[in-house]
Amino acid sequence: CVCVCVCVCVCVWVWVVPVVCSHFSNVRAVLQGACHMVAMEIAHEPLVRQALRHVFRTRAVLHVKPTKKGKKMIDDTHPCYAFKYLKNKPVRDLRGDDFLKIEQAESDHLIEVKISVDIDYGSEKRNSTSHTYLEEVKTLFYRDEFSSVVEKWNAQRAATVTLAIQKVLFPIMEKELRQTLLQEAKDHVLRSCALKFRQMLDMAPYPVLRDDAPSDSRARVVACAYLPDRTVPSYLCFLDEAGEVVDFRKLNHLLKRRNGPYEAEGKQKEEDLGIIKSFLDQRRPDVIVVAAESREATNIVEDLKMCVTELEQEEGFPSVPVELVDTNVARIFAKSRRGKEQFCDYPELLRMAVSLGRRVKEPLEEFAAMFMSEDNEILSLRLHPLQDTVSKDQLKLALEMELVSRVNDVGVDINYCLEHPHIAPLASFVCGLGPRKAAALMKILKQENSQLQNRSQLVTQCSIGPQVFINCAGFMRIKTKLFTDTDTNYIEVLDSTRIHPETYEWARKMAVDALEYDETGDEPNPSAAVEEILETPEKLKDLDLDAFAEELERQDYGNKRTTLYDIRDELFGPYKERRKPFVPMSQEEKFPLLTGEPLESLREGRLVVCTVVGILRRKLQREVLDRATPIKNEQTKCWQCPFCLKDDFREISLVWQHFDDGSCPGQGIGVRTRLENGLSGFILTKNLSDKHVNAPEERIKEGMAILCRILRVNLEKFSVDLTCRSSDLTDKEGKFSAPKDTYYDTALAEAEKKKEEAVNQQPQQTYVRRVIVHPSFKNCTYAEAERELSSMEQGEAIFRPSSKGPDHLTVTWKVDTDILQHVDIKEQDKPTPFSIGKTLKIGNEVVIQCLVCIPCARWCGLVCVPCARWVWSGVCSLC
DSSP: OHHHHHHHHHHHHHTTTTTOOSSSOSHHHHHHHHHHHHHHHHHTOHHHHHHHHHHHHHHOEEEEEEOHHHHHHOOTTSTTGGGSSEEEEEGGGOOTTHHHHHHHHHHTTSEEEEEESSOOOOTTTTTTTOOOHHHHHHHHHOOOOOSHHHHHHHHHHHHHHHIIIIIIIHHHHHHHHHHHHHHHHHHHHHHHHHHHHHHHHTBOOOOOOOTTSOTTOOOOEEEEEOOSOTTSOEEEEEEOTTSOEEEEEEESSTTSOTTSSOHHHHHHHHHHHHHHHHHHHHHOOSEEEEEOOSTHHHHHHHHHHHHHHHHHHHHOOOOOOEEEEOOHHHHHHHHSHHHHHHTTTSOHHHHHHHHHHHHHHOHHHHHHHHHHSTTOGGGGSOOOTTGGGSOHHHHHHHHHHHHHHHHHHHOEEHHHHHHOGGGGGGGGGSTTTHHHHHHHHHHHHHHTTOOOOSTTHHHHTTOOOHHHHHHHGGGEEOOGGGOOOOSSOOOOGGGGSSOOGGGHHHHHHHHHHHHTOOTTSSOOOHHHHHHHHHHOGGGGGGOOHHHHHHHHHHTTOOOOHHHHHHHHHHHHSTTOOOSBOOOOOOHHHHHHHHHSOOGGGGOTTOEEEEEEEEEEEEOOOHHHHHTOOOEEETTTTEEEOTTTOOOOBSSHHHHHHHHHTTOOOOEEEEEEEEETTSOEEEEEGGGSOSSOOSOGGGTOOTTOEEEEEEEEEETTTTEEEEEOOHHHHHOTTOTTSOOOOTTBOHHHHHHHHHHHHHHHHSOOOOOOOOOOOOTTBOOOOHHHHHHHHTTSOTTOEEEEEOTTOTTEEEEEEEEETTEEEEEEEEEESOSSTTSOOSEEEETTTEEEOSSSEEEETTTTEEEETTTTEEESSSSOTTO
16 A cells, blocks of 8 residues: 555656646645645555554553633542543553543533543653654655655655644544543443342342241331421331232321420320331231431331330230331332322322332332333432433343343242232243233233143243243243142142253153162152152252263253253252342441432541531549649639639639539530531541640630531441541641542642642732712722623713722723623823823723713714713713
């Protein structure tokens, strides 16, 4: 390709005179056209693009710097704080959703992003040690000869390569790379959403601990939903084993305090607690769940635990655990069209309680119903901070794949779905069915008013095709223990396992071999062998499955070793639960749900504003009080307590009496505060100031708003430890700063900071007040003049002092709505420094020596001094 291009250049050079025309007026233009043609040939060569694409992917570096807006908006809480200044960051080092955050900040005009192939060494090293990729490519096109002709041709080759790479290929490669990086970041967001959704699906139903309960029974649940508002009643809801609502109670005073200052509230709370105890005693749930809505949830949990404890002591009530549950799914159901259709007469909080209970019973049922809703409720789940940036269809597909995988792993009891409509959406996620076939299957069974007693009925009774049967049969769970053999239907015990009908014969063979039936006697019954082996699966351990797999492979069944081991595991426990067991919420999970504040926003070192609510004091021991030394104020002649600093004791004996009667609250050890988000904060006395503080009262007062920095988050107490020392607030050493990227351009950041500080230290523009008696003159700034003119009519003007000094005036004229013009007026021939000049000059052209009017050549109009209106003639009609 290069040789052909060079030949083209030679031909153009030889025939330069004949091709001169209107488009190429001279020899230089012809040569430039030839270079352009060669550059286009190089730029469109596939091998060149492939090589350059590889170079961009491996050598491209990222440069980021904030805009003027970004310098103010990107603080240590912004997602792009770590990337605020970047220099020479290789794009191959970008991880996760980094580039998506950068792209969002760039689209919001907060940062400027530049991608280049060459590393920026700075102005000091650029000329001495650095070389660019373009220079590397140019050397490939040079001819290593020494003559004036060769040098000229090398110059043309260099210009051609520069044009091809810098003007054509680099912009294309940069655009491609941006799209690739953006897509990789979005793919990471999709994977993160799918992973979190998988964790939500991978939670097993709440276990039933009752001794008399069957092994496959489900929990009976009492769910409590509330709002952090005392005027809104709360609700208790009881769900049976199938998740159907059996009963509920309305609680009007659940959030009130039993031991509060108001006796009436305490009686109302006792009434509600009595209703709760009666409800629990009547329904006997296996678990009680409470909505993790706010901090009040902890008090409700304690109240419910107290009710359970009292019932245990009074009536032998079984121990019932009380658990907190996330409300994100329940809140969506309560407000959805699906929830209103299922429970049209229920208030929103009661619908929320129903969803809470159902999620604890079987999470898959709730998520499957969200998927099948017309409102796409599943997309309302918050799984990632950046999930709104990805395609909704792609997000739904990723979540659907996770749900299909988990539903088929657990299996679907189609007969159970027939009995309970709210569970029916599970059938749509069985492999091979989908929404349409699942609905048709359910319709056939409902019309015939029958149940599936074996998997073969899917073909004989429900008209399922052979391929669909092969795909779905292994995931259709049939509880054969509920049926008995009849003349028409055969009960296959293996239908209650995950084993596929295609491998039933292998399972029967394994059962017969494990039981070691005597082959010389009567022919064994394989089905009976399977039933027996399900009772005693330990005998399967002695089977040589590897030899069995080799035999099947010799019979052209392929490598079935994994399948045989799966069959043996399934015979040990049919449809054994593979999901993780239900685990109560950890403190790290409770904290953001109950406080509404994610842990990331309360990182160590973050600045917060809090309000002082009191001083924490420590009661002193008698030995310390006996060694106390009261302090006398010589000005007031009063004595002061050295601990609580009370200073109105007329006699020293009153101080000792103050100690003896216990009225001294003790010595202050710290300050209790309340953050803007409602969290409690605590500041030790030593953290109040860099100087020594004897008592907190010396530095703060109750109700004072102070700026603090977070030292530690106490998850158990829902509080934070704070400091307000000046050295910690300024943080010159940067020990509290948020983590930054490895390629953070600290030098540029420091230079920008110093530049900003220098600008802030410059004296601000000042306006000298003038003594001028005129109805349109006002001693105000330009901002004040703009605010005042906003409510005035078009054409009005205000004369005001100028920041340029006492020999200038400024007229601010309202041209139109939100359009103002500031005109500088130069005063000359001033009798005194404070008086107005006899000659007024606008610009360098117009000079006026009277105060009747001020002409303006720019608008070809006049300013009437008495009324300050712009007019088109020498006299204002209003004057």
